[in-house]
Structures are given as structure tokens and as C-alpha cells.
Amino acid sequence: PEQVRRLQTLSCAVHSVLEQIRVLTPEGQQIAWVVATNVYLKTAQGWRLVSHHASPGSPSEVQEIVEASTTLH
Numbered sequence: 889p890e891q892v893r894r895l896q897t898l899s900c901a902v903h904s905v906l907e908q909i910r911v912l913t914p915e916g917q918q919i920a921w922v923v924a925t926n927v928y929l930k931t932a933q934g935w936r937l938v939s940h941h942a943s944p945g946s947p948s949e950v951q952e953i954v955e956a957s958t959t960l961h
Contacts, residue, residue, distance in 0.1 A: 901928040901935070906945065921945035 891906040907922040927939035 899930045901930075902926070903928070 893904045923945045924942040
């Protein structure tokens with residue numbers, strides 16, 4: 889993961905993650921970006937993943953996420 893943003897309450901957590909994937913190909917190393925969101929619910933057995941979504945990230949989206957402000961308002 890390159891960027892991880894977390895929101896957590898007592899029983900629920902949401903993680904937004906920017907992942908860098910490196911793959912070695914015959915043409916050399918290739919880099920791809922994935923923007924993922926994971927939702928966790930705290931149960932009697934501990935934290936459980938209840939939802940996962942991932943999309944390919946474009947270079948412009950990656951730049952926006954990396955440079956995003958840390959101020960909510």
C-alpha cells in the first residue's frame with residue numbers, strides 16, 4: 889500500500905487504500921495502481937471483512953490521491 893486512509897468506530901472500520909502493483913514482464917517491470925475500499929465489521933470472533941471493492945487507478949487519480957489535503961473541511 890502507498891496510501892491508507894482509515895475511519896474506525898467501535899464496531900466498523902473503512903479503509904481506503906492506494907496500492908502499487910509491480911509486475912515483471914518480458915519488456916521489463918510494469919507498474920499498475922489499484923484504488924481499493926475495504927469495510928470491516930467487529931464481531932464476537934473479531935474483525936471481519938464484509939465488503940471489498942477495487943478499481944484500476946489512472947495516473948491522474950493516483951496524483952490526486954497522493955496530493956490530497958488532510959483537512960476535511
